Amino acid sequence: MAERRETDVLFKALADPSRRKLLDLLHAHDGRTLNELCEYLDMTRQGVTQHLDLLEAANLVATVRRGREKLHFLNPVPLQEIYERWIAKFEKPRLKALSDLKHRLEKANG
Amino acid sequence: MARSTFVYVTYIRTTPEKLWAALTDVEYMKKYWFGTYCESQWTAGSSWKMVSRDGQIFDSGEILEADPPRRLVIRWQHQNKPELKAEGMSQCTMELEPIGPAVKLSITHTIEREPSNFIVAVSGGWPKILSNLKSLLETGSIVLQDPYPTGSQR
Numbered sequence: 001m002a003e004r005r006e007t008d009v010l011f012k013a014l015a016d017p018s019r020r021k022l023l024d025l026l027h028a029h030d031g032r033t034l035n036e037l038c039e040y041l042d043m044t045r046q047g048v049t050q051h052l053d054l055l056e057a058a059n060l061v062a063t064v065r066r067g068r069e070k071l072h073f074l075n076p077v078p079l080q081e082i083y084e085r086w087i088a089k090f091e092k093p094r095l096k097a098l099s100d101l102k103h104r105l106e107k108a109n110g
Numbered sequence: 111m112a113r114s115t116f117v118y119v120t121y122i123r124t125t126p127e128k129l130w131a132a133l134t135d136v137e138y139m140k141k142y143w144f145g146t147y148c149e150s151q152w153t154a155g156s157s158w159k160m161v162s163r164d165g166q167i168f169d170s171g172e173i174l175e176a177d178p179p180r181r182l183v184i185r186w187q188h189q190n191k192p193e194l195k196a197e198g199m200s201q202c203t204m205e206l207e208p209i210g211p212a213v214k215l216s217i218t219h220t221i222e223r224e225p226s227n228f229i230v231a232v233s234g235g236w237p238k239i240l241s242n243l244k245s246l247l248e249t250g251s252i253v254l255q256d257p258y259p260t261g262s263q264r
Contacts, residue, residue, distance in 0.1 A: 006121075031115055062119040062216065073117035080237035081244070084253040 010078050013058035018043065019051050023060060026074035033069050112224035116233045118217045120240045124247045126206045129213050130179035132247060133204065142242035142252055152176050158184055166190060171199065181205050186219075188228055197221060197228045215240070 013019055018041060025040055026032065038048050052072060055061040062075040122129060132138050139147040145163030150156050154176050160169040168190045175183040182204040188194040200221040207214045217236060221229055242252045 030117075059119055059121065062117045064115075064117060064218065073115070075117060075119045076233075076237040077118050077120045077240050077244075080241040084241060084245075088253075 010058045010060070010082065013054050013060055016051070016054075018047075019055055022048075022051055022055060023074060026061065026072060030073050031064075031071045033071060037072065113220060113222050114224045114226040114229040115218060115220045116229055116236070118219075118236045118240055120215050120244050121209065121212045122215060122244045122247050123212045126179035126208055126213050128247065129206055129215060132243060133182070134178075138246075142246045143239055144242075152178070152182070158186075174201070179206055188231075194228045194231060197223060197226055200226075200228060 025037060038045050041048055052061060059078050060075055062073045064071045134152045136147045146160060148160045150158040150173055152173060154173055156173050158171050158173050159167050162168050169186055169188050171185040171187050174185050175181060184202045186200045186202045200219060203218045205216045219232055245253050
């Protein structure tokens with residue numbers, strides 16, 4: 001099933017702290033080059049390239065060539081699909097209340 | 111020059127012709143765009159406008175390029191909120207590329223300023239619209255009836 005494979009690739013791409021950090025970096029500032037992204041990660045250029053390739057395969061990152069540079073953009077469309085398929089469906093006001101309570105308590109502790 | 115760009119990509123199991131029709135047909139658009147639709151002749155040089163469910167013109171501009179079913183470029187200016195209108199013209203490029211049994215739809219929305227509240231505003235909408243469009247073309251029904259489902263109590 002094509003849909004299942006896509007979903008597997010997507011969740012696998014998200015199941016790594018360095019890749020999630022790359023998504024956060026692109027969320028903060030979109031359209032970065034590989035060099036710019038390497039500055040924030042304590043790993044080889046090759047390592048960052050591999051992570052970006054996996055994110056691109058999962059369609060979480062889109063790349064655009066501009067002259068000799070390759071710019072990386074966060075593509076939020078698959079995350080929206082996860083939200084609709086896996087979160088909105090299970091979301092109940094009670095869960096929201098619990099999550100709000102957790103935030104309030106954690107804030108009070110911090 | 112400073113520039114703000116957002117890029118959205120989705121792979122939809124359909125044909126470029128069906129996807130092009132879905133992007134340009136008023137009745138079809140309303141189904142996945144929460145009642146909103148775009149009106150145009152969809153040829154280069156023709157005017158373009160986006161009309162909300164209650165008939166307000168939210169955005170307007172013109173078609174810069176139309177190459178069905180491959181490429182569409184819209185000169186796009188917001189009209190409804192004065193502070194977003196003041197940011198001026200943006201450019202939205204839609205590219206359709208067949209890849210195996212699917213079509214890769216890439217939407218690039220650019221404005222020549224940084225930061226841009228207009229780009230921030232559209233960036234919340236595009237993923238929802240594209241996700242709905244994908245569901246509608248692949249399964250015949252949409253997932254999100256309301257663009258802001260978390261805000262409503264059911």
